[in-house]
Amino acid sequence: MTRLVLGIDVGGSGIKGAPVDLDRGAFAAERLRLPTPEGARPAEVADVIGRICAHFADVLDGDDVPVGVTVPGVVTHGVVRSAANIHPSWVGTDADRLFSGRLGRRVVVVNDADAAGLAELRHGAAKGHDGLVIVTTLGTGIGSALLHRGALVPNSELGHLEIDGHDAESRAADSAREREDLSWQEWAQRLQRYYSVVEDLFWPDLLVVGGGVSKKADKFLPHLHLRAPIVPATLRNAAGIIGAAQLAAES
Structure with missing residues (x-):
């Protein structure tokens, strides 16, 4: 049924x-x-x-x-x-x-x-993954979901990590790219810094990037060089x- x-x-x-x-x-x-x-x-x-x-x-x-x-x-x-x-x-x-x-x-x-993170784990880009998955949504801010062995660790708020003296989302969210008219490569440099810190803190097995900008993942993900695979979300809105x-x- x-x-x-x-x-x-x-x-x-x-x-x-x-x-x-x-x-x-x-x-x-x-x-x-x-x-x-x-x-x-x-x-x-x-x-x-x-x-x-x-x-x-x-x-x-x-x-x-x-x-x-x-x-x-x-x-x-x-x-x-x-x-x-x-x-x-x-x-x-x-x-x-x-x-x-x-x-x-x-x-x-x-x-x-x-919610978006669990959806990607159950039905989207991280489906079937039993390791540590971090899903981030890049938009006005940076939302995050921390998932381990199929279970959600709620309210991770990784967009508010302090990096180089700044709230991370104030420099690395998609809104910052638009506000400062950054090129995709310039924005990718900020994402590289952000995700490198996240990796050093949590050592994820997989990173999933959501938010509306994930539709253009081919413009910025290839510029990132991380230990873990980083892939675009599939369920989007x-x-x-x-x-x-x-x-x-x-x-």
């Missing part, structure tokens, strides 16, 4: 959701995207999530079907501890309880990079939704 779980990805501009076929690691229906409410306060986001769940009500056949939700912040035991591109009032919010109460079913809330659903099913 096909296992369908709803995954929802909360972003700064849009909230996206889709039922996920966990056997295939793919959407079981067309994704629905609704605008993120201005200010993105918890209760307002909960209302949008409720609308997405209502849209896929035929998939959620029974109250025992969980929902996975990503947020751009650190999440420990369902409580949001930081807020990136969402309202500061998220900090300290028990999002598991808030969303579960709004939807009347179990909801599992996770960090967005953690679907990773957050798929990973949220996977984590909800496994929790």
